[in-house]
Amino acid sequence: MHPILVIVFLPLLAAIVAGLGNRMLGNVVAKSITTGALFVSAALSWPIFISYLGHGAEATVVPVMKWVASGALTFDWALRVDALTAVMLVVITSVSALVHLYSWGYMAEDTDQPRFFAYLSLFTFAMLMLVTADNLVQMFFGWEGVGLASYLLIGFWFKKPSANAAAIKAFVVNRVGDLGFMLGIFGTFLVFQTTSIPEILAAAPAMKGVSHITFLGMRLDTMTILCLLLFVGAMGKSAQLGLHTWLPDAMEGPTPVSALIHAATMVTAGVFMVCRLSPMFEAAPVALSFVTFIGAATCLFAATVGTTQWDIKRVIAYSTCSQLGYMFFAAGVGAYGAAMFHLFTHAFFKALLFLGAGSVIHAMHHEQDMRYYGDLRKHIPITFWAMLAGTLAITGVGIAGVFGFAGFYSKDAIIEAAFASGSEFGRTAFWLGAFAALLTSFYSWRLMFLTFWGKARWADSEHIQHAVHGQHESPDEEHGDTTHANVHPHEGTAGYHPHESPWSMLVPLVLLSIGAIFAGYVFHHAFLEDPEFWNGAIAWNEHIMHAMHEVPTWVKLTATVVMLIGLGLAWLAYGRQSSLPGKTAEQLGPVYRFLYNKWYFDELYNFLFVRPAFWLGRQFWKRGDEGLIDRFGPDGAAWAVEKGAVGARLAQSGNLTTYALVMLLGLVAAISWVLV
Template identity: 60%
Template sequence: MYAAIVFLPLLGFLIAGPFGWKIGNRPSEIITTSLLFVSAALSWVVFAHVALGSGEGSVSLLTNWFTSGAVKVDWSLRVDSLTAVMLVVVTTVSSLVHLYSIGYMHDDPSRPRFFSYLSLFTFAMLTLVTADNLVQLFFGWEGVGLASYLLIGFWYEKPSANAAAIKAFVVNRVGDFGFALGIFLVFVLTGSIGFEQIFAAAPGLAYTTVHVFGGDFDALTITCLLLFMGAMGKSAQFLLHTWLPDAMEGPTPVSALIHAATMVTAGVFMVARLSPLFEQAPAALTFVTIIGGTTALFAATIGLVQNDIKRVIAYSTCSQLGYMFVALGVGGYSIGIFHLFTHAFFKALLFLGAGSVIVAMHHEQDMRNMGGLWRKIPFTFAMMTIGTLALTGFPYTAGYFSKDAIIEAAFASHQKGAFYGFLMTTIAAGLTSFYSWRLVFLTFFGKPAWGGAAEHAAVDHSPVSDLHAAGSHAAPADAHGHDAHEHDSHQHDAHGHGGHELRPHESPVVMLIPLFVLAIGALVAGGVFAHAFIGEGAAEFWKGALFLGPDNHILEEREEIPHFIAQIPTILMAVGFLAALYVYILAPGTAARLAALAPAVYAFLLNKWYFDELYDFLFVRPAFRLGRIFWKEGDGAIIDRLGPDGVAARVVDMTGRVVKLQSGYIYQYAFAMLVGVAAVITWFVIGGVR
C-alpha cells in the first residue's frame, strides 16, 4: 500500500506525459486525477492506522539504489506519524488540484503535459516525505525543484513565465548548495546517511567541533545551519524568498499546489524530520527562530499593498511559513507541523478561490479592476471568506488553533530569540488580518470597476496611480494578465479593456467541489486534530516520530502563559478586520491618502523592500559583467584569436601569399626552377666539402 501511494502519481506522469498526445486530453485528465484520488484515499487509511490508530511506524525496503565503496543507499519507505501527516496533506491537496484543473485548464491545448507535470510534482514530494535517508530525501528535494521549474514556466511562450521559472530554479540552487554541504557534513560526522544511524549518533556529537571555514566550530551547529540553508530556499524564507512571488506566473492550480502542500513545506518537514539533530544545536534553533520571525513580519508588510490577487496570497504563504519556522525554532516541532497541516487547507482554498475569481473576471488579476463581485459569484465569495477567516485565526477555525499555538509557544519558550519570534508573529497577526480582509473587500465589495462600471477607476480603492509610477518598477507588469492563457488574450482584451461589458460568472462545478472540500478542512481541521497534534494526545499520536530533548517541555509550557497573552492574536485579528473595513468600505479613498502621506514607505513596500533590485545590483549585474569579460576578452580576444580563429586567419594569410606565385607566366616558373636547381647544387657542394 505504501508503494502504491508513492508510485501511482508516477504512473500517471508516465501515461499522460509520453502518451498524452496519443490518448487525448480528457483521458489524460481522468487517468492522472483518478490515480491521485486513489493515492489520497490510501493515504487517509495510513493516517488512520499509523497516526490515529495503534499502528507503529515502519520502514519498507524496496530495493538497493546504489552502492559506492562503504556507502550503501537503499530505496526505502519510512512511514511513521510524521510521514502519515505529510501523505494526507500532499495527496489530498494534489488530488483536489487535479480535479480543479479539469475546469480551470479546460481551454488549454497542452492539458496532458500540464497534468503529467502535476503528477510528477506529487511523486517527487511523496518520495521526499517517505525518505529513510538523506540521499533519497535529496532526490525528492531536487525533484520538486525540477517539477516546479516545469510548472511555473508551463506557459513558456510568455517571457515572464520563463524568467520566473529560471529565477525559482536558480534561487533554490543557492539554498540547495548549503543543503548538500550539510548532508556531506552529516556523513563525515556519523559515517552514514540513514536516519536511524544518524539519530543514534546525534547525542554523542553534542559537544564535538569541526574545522571549517578556517576555524573550529560546533559540529552540529554548522551542520544544522547548512541544512537549514536548504530549507530557506525551498520554503522561501527571508533572503531566499524572492522566487516565490514570481512563481505566480504559473497557472493558478500550480500556485495552490506549490504554496499549500508541497514545495514550500519541504523545508518545514525536513527540519522536523531532523529534529534529533536540531535539538542538539540550540544556536541553530535560535537562527531558525529569528529567520522565521523576520519572514513572518517582512512578508506581511509587503502583502499590505500588493494589487495582484495571487501575489497577496503568495506573500501570505511566505509569512505563514515564517510562523512554522518560529514554532520549529522554539522546539515546538509538532506545533509547526500542525500549522503546516491546517495551512494546507485554507491556503489551497484561497488560491483556488482566487483562480475562480480570475476565471469569473476573464483572467483579470488586478483587484483594483474588480469590486462588487459577491453578488455575481456568491459561492466563490463564501468559500474565500471561510479561507480568510481561517487564515486570520478567527475563533475555532483551523488557523485559530495552530497559529495561536505558535505565538503562545514563542512566548513561553526560554530559548534565545524566542521573544523576538513572539513579537514578530504577534505583529504579523494583525497585518495578516488587514491584508486578508483588504483582498476580500477590494474583490467582492465596493463599487464595481469592471464592465460598464469601469469608469470607476482603481483610485477609489487603492493608492493613487502617480504613486505607482514613483514607487514600483514591477507594478505595470503586475497589473494585468499574469495568469491569462495565451489563447485567451483576445477574450481578455475584449471583455476587460475593449469597451464590451464584462459579465462575471461562477466557475464550473468541477472547480467548485474542491473549494467546498477544502472549506470543510479550513473550518474543522484545527478543532478536530488539535488534541492529537499538540494536546494531551500528542505523545500517543506522534509515537516518537518527532524527537524532543529532556528539557523540551514547550507543549506544557505554552498552556501556562497568562490568559491575556493568549488573547492578543484574536484581538489583533479583530483590529486588522476593523481597520480594513474602515479603509476600504466605510471611508473609501483612505488608502490613497495614507499612501500620499508616506510615499517613500508605500514605494518601499510596493517594491518588496527592493530585494530584487538589490540582488540585481549585487549579484546579477556583476555576474553578467564577469560573463561578458570571459566571453569577449577571454574566449573571444584570447582563446579564439590565438586558437581556431587565429590559426584559420594565418592559413588564409599564407595561402593568400602563396597563391600570388601562381601567376601563369612561363618565364616566372622557369626562373623559380633555376633558383631551385641552384639551391640544390649549392647544398650538395657545401655538403661534399664537409
C-alpha cells in the same frame, strides 16, 4: 504490495503515460489518467494517516531496490512511513488530487493539457519521494525533482517572457539554497559515516557540544555548522528571508500551479526537513536560534509587503511566505508538533484561497488587480463563501474552548509556544508573530472587502474591456490560458456579468472549505498534545508543550485581539472610508514605497549579484572566449592555414624552371646546414 508503493509510484506512472502519450491520447484521456491516479493515492493515504491517530503505529520501511554501494557509502532505495510521513502524504495527495480536478475547468481551453497534467503528476511524485525518504540522498533526489518540476510548471506558458524569467529565477535561487543543503549532506556523512536518517538521528544527541571543526582559524561546533548548512537548503525551498525572491514571481504560472506549489508541497519541504531532522537541530541550540530569527523576520517581512499589493495572487503569495515564517520559528523554539500542525492546516486554507482566487480571476476575464473588483459576492456566491472560509481560517477566528477555524488552533499554538520558550529569540518571535498576525488579518480582510464588497469597479479594467468589446483573445490567451468568462459583445461594461466557475472548479473549493473549517478542531489534540501520535517521528519537547498551557491569559488572547484589530482596520479603510488608504499611502510616502517595492530586495540583488554576474559573463565572453581563446585557438589556426594556403598557391605556379630553382635552393640550404 504495500500501499505506499502505489501511493508514490502511481503519479509517476501517470505522468509518464500522459507526457509521452500527449496529443496521441487526447486531453480527456490524459486528464483522466493523472487525476484518477492522484485520487487513488489520496484514498490510500488517508487510512495510513488515520492508523497513526490515537495509538501511534510503528514506523515501516518498505525496500524498493539496491541503490549504491561504494566503500563506506552504502544505501538502498527504501520508502519510510511514520507519523510525519503520514501527515505529509495526506496533505500532498489530497491537495494535488483537488488541484488536478480543478484544472479540468481552469485549463479547459488550453492547447497543451496533457503536458500540464503530466507536469502536475511529476511534481507530486517528486514531493512524495522527498517525504518518504529513508536516507539523505533519497531526500535530495526528491528535493531536486521538486525543483525541476516547479521550473517546468512556473514556466508552463513558455511563450510568455515573464513566465520564463520567473521559472529561471525560481530555479537559480533554489540552486543557492541547494548548495547549502548538499554541503550539509556531505558534512553529515563525513561526521556520521552514513546517510541513513534513522541512524543519524539516533547518534545526533550524543554529538551535542562534543565535536568541533576548525574553519578559517575558528573553532566551530560541528552540529551547528551541519544544521546551518541544512537550513540554508530549507531557506531556499521554503522561501525564507534572503532566498524568498522567487516565490511571488512564481505567480506567473497558472493558478493551479500556484496552489500546488504554495499550499502543500514545494514550499513546505523545508519545514518537513527541519522537523524530520529535529533531533539534529536539538543538538545545535545556536542553529535553532538562527531558525527562530529567520522565521520571525520572514513572518514580519512578508506580512508588511502583503498589505500593499494589489494583485490578488501576490497578496496570497506573500501570505504563504509569512505563514512559513510561523512554521519555522515554531520549529526554532522546539514546538515541532505545532510547526507540523500549522503546515497541515495551512495546506487546506491556502489551497482554498489560491483556488478561490483562480475562480475570481476566471470570472473577471483574467483580471488580477483587486482595484477592478468589487461586489462579486452577488455574482459568484459559492466562490465567495469558500474564500470567506479560507479567510476565517488564516486569520484564526474562533472561540476558545468551543470551536475555531483551522488557523485558530495552529497559529495560536505557535504564538503561545514562542512565548513559552522563555528564550530571548522566542520572546522576540512572539511579538513579531503577534504583529504579523494583525497584518495577516488586515491584508486578508482587505482582499475580501476589495473583491466581494463595495461597488463594482469593472469599467476601468483592460481585461474586462477586451471581454465586453468581443475581442475573443485576452492578453493571457496567447500564452496558453484561454479560459474566459461568458461575455456579451458590445453591451458595455454595465452589461458584463461575472459568472460562477464550472463544477470541476467548485467541488475542490467546497472540499477544501471543509478542511479549512474543521481540520484544526478535529486534529489539534493529536498534533499538539499526544506524543504517542508522533511516536518518535519528531523530537518531542515535553517542557515547551507543558509550558504552553501555563502562559498568561493575555498571551492566549493575543492572537484573537490582533485579529479583531486587523479586521477593524480593514473594514474602516476598505469597507467604510474608501479614500482612507490613498491618504494614508500619501502621508507615509517613503515607508509605503518601501513596502510596496518589497523592501527593494530585487533591486538590491540586481545591483549586488545580477549585474556583476552579467558583467563578468560579458568579460569572459568578449575578452576571454572571443578575444583570447577564439583569437589564438580555432580562429587563429584558421587564419594561419588561410595565409599559408595563399603562399602555397603562389608557389604552385606550374613553371618547371621555378620548381628547379626551388629544388636547387633547397639543396644549397641543406648542404650549408650540414657544413655549419
